[in-house]
Amino acid sequence: MLAELTRRLLSTAVVVLGVVVLVFLLIHLIPGDPVDVMLGEAATAADREALRHQLGLDRPLTAQLGDYLGGLARGDLGQSLQQRRPIGELLAERIPATLELALAALAFTLVLALPLGLLAAVRRNSGWDRGAMAFSLLGVSIPNFWLGPLLILLFAVGLGWLPVSGRDAPGALILPALTLGLSLAAVLSRMVRSSVLEVLGEDFIRSAYARGLSTRQVLTRHALPNALLPVITVLGLQLGTLLAGAVITEVVFGWPGLGSLTIEAIQGRDYPLVQACVLLISLSYVLVNMLTDLLYAGIDPRIRLGAD
Template sequence: MARFFLRRLRHTVFVLFAISLISFFFIHLSGDPVMLMLPADASAEQIEAMRERLGFDDPLHVQYLRFLGGVLTGDLGNSLYYHVPVMELVLDRLPASLELALAAMAVALLVAIPVGVLSAVKRGSLIDFGSMLGALFGLSMPHFWLGIMMMLLFSVTLGWLPTSGRGTLAHLVMPATALGVSLMAMFARLTRSVMLEVLSLDYVRTARAKGLSEALVIGQHAFKNALIPIVTVAGMEFGFLLGGTVVIETVFGWPGLGRLVVEAIFNRDYPLVQASVLVLAMIFVLVNLAVDLIYGCLDPQIRVFDEGEMK
């Protein structure tokens, strides 16, 4: 297991290095960063002064080495709009985005997995038809529309939940549900599909032939192997959630990192945009590293095959 972990960690380090390259160069590929930050009527003196102040008059490789040193030390410069260190702003907003993404993922998985398993076991029944029809509706509803409808019902009409903000569990219910419904539908369909495939395999039929109870066959034999593709998709979707919660954060006034990035783009706050993208990308890579390690725990054959390749 240690060798499996070290191999995956080595790949992660290379990916993180590539991310630092991409996050540094993407702004330069889109044009002169100084021209993006200054108004169109800025004078040549203002442009040159800004370029010198930000170090953009240095060669590109010198700028990258300076940026890489900042990444390693946690110093990515100051925000041009807020005039405070950008990492301070990012780390202040990041917990809110993590909280919303984790809550949405938990809502989706806790509902979708039992529904998907039950739908596969009762294939062709009314339960199967109803759950898949509900999943289809869930996939069809946009996040922002569902969020607004929930707000009108539970906040304006019934007065049960607050319309916006963050601080209590009541503030989290509607944005997490609005964000998690489409995930819930997708995971329910995925779980059903994977379970149907696993339930048709020889070892499941053998377990049933031995006289094991249906609950034991499904829970201990079938579901464990069905978890591998579910974990894969969950890891990818969690990364996408962190960067894709902008609309929900805007609808519910949630003070997350997505809103901060949008504000930074409108304010032409280049260092803040760059730091936010870098942090989100790093979290995505680390989540995928965790998924790889979970693979090794769920299926030892993956770990053995990986170590065999390494030899």
């Protein structure tokens, strides 16, 4: 098990390093200059060159990359070009809001998807099943940038029940969490239905019914635990998508999280801040998937024995 963990950590480090280098090169090669954004069009050429030299942007790209990787090795993410503050402080201010939104969206997903998928599997080909599959198709088809404004128009502008944007007002978390979690709930409910249906056809399920167990006992004790493995696979993969989708959702609702900070950094051509935000999002995605693989051992003993 230790060897497997070490191998996965090494592969994770290689992936993260590749992401860091790729993002660094792309953000420096795309059109646009942070100096122009900071000084404006009225600045003289001498002022631009002086600021570019001060920020180290006039150095060769390889030298800038070497300095950036060296700083990462020391745990130094650098300083924001726009705000002139350590990037670590900026991330520390925004990460709690993003985690709050992601956890709320995940809770909404599990509360909705697990019962809906189980109900659709137990009552296959019924109205419940067709309704659940229609919800799944609808949830996957509606993008966040369309669903968010629609919920704002309905619940904030039309009914006046919830705030339009921000984080401080009561109930401000509800609409962003619904927007972010709906697509994941749609995917997960379909996966739960498919996985439970497959398990319900096994011999040990028929044996459980033969022993006199009720439908609820069969589902909770036998069907659902054995159907969890593919569900956790999908959930782990979708959690990375959840973090990526938070960028759009946070912008729509003015949520002061990591996604909003990323967009602000892109608009301001704040190279170090963009790199740090993308690095953090990609690292979260990779770590979630690694932890998902390791979690298999705690759910399926056969995987644990195989790893040993």
